[in-house]
Amino acid sequence: MKIAILSRNPKLYSTRRLFQEIQNSGHEALIVDHSLCDLIIEQEGPSIIYKGQKLEGIDAIIPRIGASITFYGTAVVRQFELMGAFSVVNSQAIVRSRDKLRSLQILSKNGLGMPKTAFTNFSKGGEKQLIEQVGGAPVIVKLLEGTQGLGVVLAETKKAAQSVVEAFHGLKARIIVQEFVKEAKGADIRAFVVNGKVVGAMKRQGAEGEFRSNLHRGGVATVIKLSRAEKQAALNAAKALGLDVAGVDMLQSARGPLILEVNSSPGLEGIEAATGINIAGEIIKFVEEGVRKKSSKREKH
Numbered sequence: 283m284k285i286a287i288l289s290r291n292p293k294l295y296s297t298r299r300l301f302q303e304i305q306n307s308g309h310e311a312l313i314v315d316h317s318l319c320d321l322i323i324e325q326e327g328p329s330i331i332y333k334g335q336k337l338e339g340i341d342a343i344i345p346r347i348g349a350s351i352t353f354y355g356t357a358v359v360r361q362f363e364l365m366g367a368f369s370v371v372n373s374q375a376i377v378r379s380r381d382k383l384r385s386l387q388i389l390s391k392n393g394l395g396m397p398k399t400a401f402t403n404f405s406k407g408g409e410k411q412l413i414e415q416v417g418g419a420p421v422i423v424k425l426l427e428g429t430q431g432l433g434v435v436l437a438e439t440k441k442a443a444q445s446v447v448e449a450f451h452g453l454k455a456r457i458i459v460q461e462f463v464k465e466a467k468g469a470d471i472r473a474f475v476v477n478g479k480v481v482g483a484m485k486r487q488g489a490e491g492e493f494r495s496n497l498h499r500g501g502v503a504t505v506i507k508l509s510r511a512e513k514q515a516a517l518n519a520a521k522a523l524g525l526d527v528a529g530v531d532m533l534q535s536a537r538g539p540l541i542l543e544v545n546s547s548p549g550l551e552g553i554e555a556a557t558g559i560n561i562a563g564e565i566i567k568f569v570e571e572g573v574r575k576k577s578s579k580r581e582k583h
């Protein structure tokens with residue numbers, strides 16, 4: 283099989299590990315920088331020009347699309363899909379999962395546990411009511427376009443919450459207001475889902491005095507055995523968003539696991555280090571299965 287990793291940086295741990303595991307499994311590996319792909323759309327069908335040459339014979343792709351290039355990256359993934367390649371994550375599912383608000387709406391419809399969340403237009407004077415909707419202070423205020431823990435604020439009092447919401451709205455920044463889950467004690471869980479199975483899980487504990495558990499903010503990861511409810515929540519969340527490979531983030535609370543978000547290009551470094559599990563290898567096994575299923579379907583038709 284010829285398997286392409288869509289990645290802008292061959293030096294990244296995740297890219298290197300996937301490359302290595304493709305080769306270890308006896309397949310041909312290549313790294314394609316999606317930002318350098320030109321998409322050709324014509325009557326003869328879709329094709330891709332990469333560094334001056336037509337890309338051909340690729341059986342499967344593993345998209346690693348950064349948040350800053352979602353629009354272009356997912357257009358490239360879609361083009362590969364239309365050309366008949368198997369993609370470990372569907373282009374539409376990447377788009378869906380990138381939008382925090384849309385994801386939460388879908389998870390809510392599917393009855394998954396989550397911190398109660400409110401969203402409002404930039405209407406003046408509604409701040410107080412908005413905060414009360416999620417149970418009053420302390421609340422979490424989150425920028426819709428934040429990553430790595432930046433843009434997540436804990437407002438401890440009613441007054442602080444109100445002024446933070448006013449400040450963001452004054453800047454025309456879209457935010458959600460969320461119930462603060464105190465029982466999580468500055469920790470969250472990352473469950474790594476591949477093909478309907480949780481293949482590894484870790485707990486990330488925030489630095490002393492920090493409510494955010496992001497590794498980029500000084501959090502520390504350790505392996506964790508998930509409860510049955512946590513496992514089920516992770517699988518249901520990935521399924522609801524249509525992601526066959528996903529990093530599901532949850533908080534542990536008195537009322538069970540609460541989903542924070544579902545990532546479509548979850549990093550491998552933290553999870554492989556914490557669990558000692560060959561997560562990249564699990565992804566390649568899924569690629570093999572996906573390509574096999576696709577070609578047997580083709581033969582039948």
Ligand SMILES: Nc1ncnc2c1ncn2[C@@H]1O[C@H](COP(=O)(O)OP(=O)(O)OP(=O)(O)O)[C@@H](O)[C@H]1O
Pocket residue numbers: 397422424428429430431432433434460461462463464466468469470488493494495496531533542543
């Ligand atoms: N409602 C909440 N209650 C308690 N803690 C929270 C809540 N929301 C977020 N946190 C903490 O803050 C951290 C960062 O929040 P979140 O994951 O939503 O944003 P982010 O990491 O900036 O976004 P992204 O993961 O997309 O980069 C979480 O990992 C969690 O530890």
Ligand SMILES: [Mg+2]
Pocket residue numbers: 430431496531543
């Ligand atoms: Mg996060």
Ligand SMILES: [Mg+2]
Pocket residue numbers: 543544545
């Ligand atoms: Mg994320």
